Amino acid sequence: MLTHISRNVFAMAYAERQVLYRQIETDRNSKVMTLVTSDRLGEYWPGKGVGTIIADDAIAPFVDLLDQIGPTSKVSLILHTPGGAGLIAWRLVNLIRSFADDFEVLIPLRAVSAGTMIALGANRIVMTKQAVLGPIDPSVNHPLNPQIPNTNTRVPVSVENILTYLKAAEREAGSAHRARVADILIAMMPHLHPLVLGEALRARSQIRFLARKLLKIQFPSAQGNWLTNVTDYAQRQKVKEIIDFLCADSGSHDYTINRREALAMGLAVEKPSAILYPLLRDVHADYADELLLNEPYSAQVLLRNENTCDLSEHRGLIESADGSTYAFVTEGTIIRGQPGQWTTNLSKEGWTKMP
Numbered sequence: 212m213l214t215h216i217s218r219n220v221f222a223m224a225y226a227e228r229q230v231l232y233r234q235i236e237t238d239r240n241s242k243v244m245t246l247v248t249s250d251r252l253g254e255y256w257p258g259k260g261v262g263t264i265i266a267d268d269a270i271a272p273f274v275d276l277l278d279q280i281g282p283t284s285k286v287s288l289i290l291h292t293p294g295g296a297g298l299i300a301w302r303l304v305n306l307i308r309s310f311a312d313d314f315e316v317l318i319p320l321r322a323v324s325a326g327t328m329i330a331l332g333a334n335r336i337v338m339t340k341q342a343v344l345g346p347i348d349p350s351v352n353h354p355l356n357p358q359i360p361n362t363n364t365r366v367p368v369s370v371e372n373i374l375t376y377l378k379a380a381e382r383e384a385g386s387a388h389r390a391r392v393a394d395i396l397i398a399m400m401p402h403l404h405p406l407v408l409g410e411a412l413r414a415r416s417q418i419r420f421l422a423r424k425l426l427k428i429q430f431p432s433a434q435g436n437w438l439t440n441v442t443d444y445a446q447r448q449k450v451k452e453i454i455d456f457l458c459a460d461s462g463s464h465d466y467t468i469n470r471r472e473a474l475a476m477g478l479a480v481e482k483p484s485a486i487l488y489p490l491l492r493d494v495h496a497d498y499a500d501e502l503l504l505n506e507p508y509s510a511q512v513l514l515r516n517e518n519t520c521d522l523s524e525h526r527g528l529i530e531s532a533d534g535s536t537y538a539f540v541t542e543g544t545i546i547r548g549q550p551g552q553w554t555t556n557l558s559k560e561g562w563t564k565m566p
Contacts, residue, residue: 224501225536225565231494232532238486241285241315244276246303246329247498247528248539250293250321253508261508263526263539265295265325270302272529272537272562277310279533285313288333289494294324297349301421304332314428317483318342319495324464327457328418332425335479339491343467347422347457349414415458422454429479449477498528510545510553518547522555529562537562 232243248263280286286307307314316322316333323345330336330344338344432446453476461468474480483491499505502525514520527539543557 228497231490235490239287241287242280242283243287243532245289245530248292249502249526251504262293265299267299276531283311286311287315287317289317290322292326297325297328297418300325300328319491334428335481337481337483338470344473346461346464346466349418419454426450514547520545536565538565
């Protein structure tokens with residue numbers, strides 16, 4: 212059986228990380244949890260990308276691990292992710308806060324999109340010198356999204372891309388030619404269903420609403436009656452600037468925000484201590500090895516000279532230092548087809564509690 216990692220090897224890797232988690236707990240005086248969703252590069256198997264996103268199926272593992280930890284004064288979440296659903300980020304922050312009043316996010320390398328949303332809801336964000344955050348502008352995945360010709364794949368629709376296009380069209384039309392904007396909207400309809408457009412506009416409002424609520428811990432005065440207090444007004448303006456930048460003004464969803472820029476934006480960012488930095492570096496190296504984050508996925512490499520092979524991939528981790536770990540497991544069979552082509556039959560996929 213061709214697999215990348217056996218359960219025994221997985222258990223050994225987790226035991227090594229537990230030692231590091233305990234050291235981080237001592238340094239931070241907290242309980243450590245980890246959320247890693249794969250951002251591994253490589254080929255795609257039909258309908259399934261190599262990477263893994265934050266989705267609602269992550270809630271149950273978190274509930275289990277937090278129940279094991281119980282109420283505690285502080286939780287430190289080690290976070291590595293290419294993103295996912297903003298609403299799930301909101302749920303995870305509130306779930307963790309129901310167990311701990313003090314919540315911090317530790318970022319060894321990358322926490323973008325929904326990962327950045329989680330960071331916004333923390334009391335503080337501890338970033339290494341190589342760590343990055345990213346924009347939180349949403350994309351809409353809807354059954355009526357545009358479809359790639361000759362495939363069953365639908366393209367995610369970027370909310371900000373739609374608005375940028377419409378604003379550019381409006382500027383070009385000018386105030387004397389508003390009717391042209393209506394014509395442009397009508398011309399879009401064969402390519403972008405009205406329900407998708409409506410969903411996109413609603414998602415934009417929702418993500419800004421959630422970001423504002425998440426930031427209340429870092430900017431408590433921004434939530435009050437800002438008209439009666441200069442400090443409150445300044446914080447409210449700062450929150451607006453942060454949300455505008457993360458949702459639109461950064462220019463691209465791929466834009467990266469390093470520690471210095473995140474601090475200049477006004478976020479509650481800290482540098483890791485001389486003790487914490489090598490621990491975060493070692494934790495990242497360990498889960499990167501286990502999830503093969505630095506090794507591009509290739510079905511052809513797995514097949515070698517065979518016509519079929521078994522597939523067993525770990526594409527995410529949810530862990531605590533208190534003795535439990537979940538892996539996002541994908542299992543199935545790869546079957547060689549025409550030259551350069553293959554199919555993948557999946558038999559299992561999802562978060563699995565590991566022994």
